[in-house]
Amino acid sequence: MIKASGLARTFTTKRGTVEAVRGVDFHVARGEIVGFLGPNGAGKTTTLRMLTTLLAPTAGTAVVAGHDLRTDPAGVRRRIGYVAQGGGAAPGVPVGEELGLQARLYGVPRPTERIAELCAQLELDGLLDRPAQALSGGQRRRLDLALGLVHRPPLMFLDEPTAGLDPHSRGNLWHHIRRMREEDGATVFLTTHYLEEADALCDRILIIDHGRIVAEGTPDELKRRVSGDVVTLDLAVPDHGDRADAGDVEATARARAALAELPQVREAVVTGTSVRLTVDQGDRALAQLVRSLDAAGVEVAALRMARPTLDDVFLTLTGRSLREAAA
Numbered sequence: 001m002i003k004a005s006g007l008a009r010t011f012t013t014k015r016g017t018v019e020a021v022r023g024v025d026f027h028v029a030r031g032e033i034v035g036f037l038g039p040n041g042a043g044k045t046t047t048l049r050m051l052t053t054l055l056a057p058t059a060g061t062a063v064v065a066g067h068d069l070r071t072d073p074a075g076v077r078r079r080i081g082y083v084a085q086g087g088g089a090a091p092g093v094p095v096g097e098e099l100g101l102q103a104r105l106y107g108v109p110r111p112t113e114r115i116a117e118l119c120a121q122l123e124l125d126g127l128l129d130r131p132a133q134a135l136s137g138g139q140r141r142r143l144d145l146a147l148g149l150v151h152r153p154p155l156m157f158l159d160e161p162t163a164g165l166d167p168h169s170r171g172n173l174w175h176h177i178r179r180m181r182e183e184d185g186a187t188v189f190l191t192t193h194y195l196e197e198a199d200a201l202c203d204r205i206l207i208i209d210h211g212r213i214v215a216e217g218t219p220d221e222l223k224r225r226v227s228g229d230v231v232t233l234d235l236a237v238p239d240h241g242d243r244a245d246a247g248d249v250e251a252t253a254r255a256r257a258a259l260a261e262l263p264q265v266r267e268a269v270v271t272g273t274s275v276r277l278t279v280d281q282g283d284r285a286l287a288q289l290v291r292s293l294d295a296a297g298v299e300v301a302a303l304r305m306a307r308p309t310l311d312d313v314f315l316t317l318t319g320r321s322l323r324e325a326a327a
């Protein structure tokens with residue numbers, strides 16, 4: 001659906017040249033929800049504006065929804081929907097009128113039916129007479145989505161779709177974005193600087209920093225690539241009577257020896273009767289860990305696994321935390 005090749009944009013300002021996007025290459029397949037993640041000023045909006053034909057690239061090009069950005073921008077525009085940061089709805093215009101206008105603009109056949117269908121899908125029923133300024137934040141964002149979807153585009157661009165929403169409204173919007181894909185087969189490309197959003201909603205993530213893509217993959221792949229899962233084991237220590245901690249020492253030594261033989265275990269740190277392991281593909285390794293410890297006569301009282309977060313990924317790649325960088 002999108003194939004970007006060497007896409008770049010430089011701005012010339014009084015203070016000098018700003019290389020906002022420094023030649024990015026990526027693809028987005030039909031039906032994917034892809035998140036473009038990065039801190040403020042990383043180049044997300046500039047890339048999005050180029051892909052939606054609002055800004056000419058300084059170098060490179062992209063094929064978007066089957067049309068070349070440089071040679072056929074009108075073809076691109078017909079096949080995409082775009083929801084800008086802050087949306088596009090005029091504050092004083094009633095919802096129904098705004099949707100009707102958008103439908104006419106795109107020459108949508110049977111506009112009344114299409115608007116009714118969208119309103120049912122996006123929980124806008126009963127709001128058609130209300131001006132956009134009198135909607136809640138979540139309703140407003142759903143109206144923005146409806147405006148972008150009115151002509152049934154196969155590809156949707158969403159710039160920070162949930163910025164400023166409370167967690168409940170954010171979750172609700174994620175639900176609607178997933179439905180767009182499931183019911184209409186839409187492909188979605190969205191920018192965000194919310195890690196949770198990228199993790200919960202996106203099939204694949206591109207991480208951009210200083211105008212360059214620094215990583216790409218599914219949320220799980222990204223997390224696995226950078227650091228293994230962390231598994232913590234609490235050992236059940238046998239009672240050795242008056243030799244107070246001899247059992248502890250013996251059990252941890254046997255545990256350590258058994259774990260050292262497992263190729264999935266990258267690192268093991270023992271603190272008292274607790275063992276903290278860094279493991280490749282923790283979910284698959286857990287059963288093997290328990291079997292090996294059992295065979296070595298070590299009983300496990302409790303076992304916990306923690307996945308690295310996307311912030312750990314960003315930290316490892318750039319030396320900065322995305323949370324701090326986006327603040």
Ligand SMILES: Nc1ncnc2c1ncn2[C@@H]1O[C@H](COP(=O)(O)OP(=O)(O)OP(=O)(O)O)[C@@H](O)[C@H]1O
Nearest residue numbers: 011013018020038039040041042043044045046047
């Ligand atoms: N019209 C412009 N003129 C000059 N510099 C610009 C212009 N638009 C963007 N920039 C600069 O380009 C860089 C990338 O900006 P961009 O808006 O693409 O980042 P972003 O990742 O979308 O950030 P945010 O999360 O804050 O929206 C920034 O340094 C920004 O200041």
